[in-house]
Amino acid sequence: MKKRILSFLLVSSIVLTSAAAPTLVFASDFDNKIEEKNQEISDLQNQQASIQSQVAALESDVAAINEKAQTLLQQQGDLRADSEKLKQEIADLKVRIEKREEAIQKQARDVQVNGQSTNFIDAVLEADSLTDAIGRVQAMTTIVNANKDLVDQQKADQEAVEAKKAENDDKLAEIAANQFELETQLGDLQAKQADLNVLQAELAVQQASKEDEKADLEKQKEEYEAEQARIAAEEAAAAAAREQAAQEAATQEAASSESSTSNSTTSNSTTNSSTTTDTTQGSSSQGGGSTNTTPSTPANNNNSNNNQGSNNSGNGASNTPAPAQTVNGSAIVAEAMKYIGTPYVWGGTTPDGFDCSGFTQYVFAKVGISLPRVTYAQEFSGTVISINEAKAGDLLFWGSRGSTHHVAIAMGNGQYIHAPTPGQSVSVSSYSYYSPDFAVRVN
DSSP states (O other): OHHHHHHHHHHHHHHHHHHHHHHHHHHHHHHHHHHHHHHHHHHHHHHHHHHHHHHHHHHHHHHHHHHHHHHHHHHHHHHHHHHHHHHHHHHHHHHHHHHHHHHHHHHHHHHHHHOOOOOHHHHHHTOSSHHHHHHHHHHHHHHHHHHHHHHHHHHHHHHHHHHHHHHHHHHHHHHHHHHHHHHHHHHHHHHHHHHHHHHHHHHHHHHHHHHHHHHHHHHHHHHHHHHHHHHHHHHHHHHHHHHHHHHHHHHHHHHHHHHHHHHHHHHHHHHHHHHHHHHHHHHHHHHHOOOOOOOOOHHHHHHHHHHHHHTOOOTTOOSSOOOOOOSOHHHHHHHHHTTTTOBBOTTOEETTEEOHHHHHHHHHHHTTOOOOSSHHHHGGGEEEEOGGGOOTTOEEEESSTTSOOEEEEEEETTEEEEOOSTTOBSEEEETTTSOOSEEEEEO
């Protein structure tokens, strides 16, 4: 018996270890995927930081260009003002030039009309005296010089006007060219800035998407860890139930051993008494010719009956007759049939997906009966009966009591409805395909 218990506990520990191993693997997978998302998010953040730096540099360049443009606009304004002044100067020069031309033309007419000569020889010859000649020469020199000055001034004024006009035009052209260059640079910078803003927005969208994916992974990890914790709790509870069952079995074995020892002692005592009686009677028979008679032993008969009673159970059923069914089995089966085709989902408890115990719990809840969540706990929701006694609405279990691994709803006539395994869906099956180990009639 002790060897059997030790083997049982060893198998249980192996099962628990094998159940825990996938937990570590899958949890590590989630962590790796989350770390990948963190790296992707970090890369996107670095790209955004780089782009933001470029945008800041462009903004600085744009500000410098705007400042230069303002300076050029100011210079352009000053040149326009100078141009207006130059126009006025040009207008004044034109007036003076026109007056000089008028004076020169008048002098020429006077010479022609009045016969006044401007020849130095004629002036000297016509002089009355040397003093008059000298006066005439000086007068002629003054006139000639005046005319020459007038012509030179006229020429200088014309050149000055043309120079100022050319200078003003050059400055205006230079400013216009600089302004065009600045506007071109500004347009290019603004286009680059717009492209960077678009790229930065796209990276922000990508980052938000990666954040959502990371959040989904973290949620899946939390759900997975919660499910694994539930499974571990079920395994721990099942292990405790198995240990308790082992202890109860050990106690029953010990009690049975003590009972056998007691019966053996009683049998030996009776046998000895019978032998003594037979010896006495034999002596009397030899002496008196009487007949030897041996009585039956009640203790042996009782022991035989007890042994027969202990071996009278089968298929997980007790010696007591099955209790009357108090639930509406037809209603339970009718409710269960509504979910034919619902996919199996580990840990599922809704019509979106069921596992075996989630399916039975949900169906019974729909007809007003509360069942525990997990399979091994549902074993204790009623009275254990044999599978041949199961009727529609009873629960069927696979595995030894306290450590069952599957549950279904009996439909009668050797059929049942259940949520089988991953990859399958809620369906009807029969004992001939997959036979349960015992049944429970829900109280």
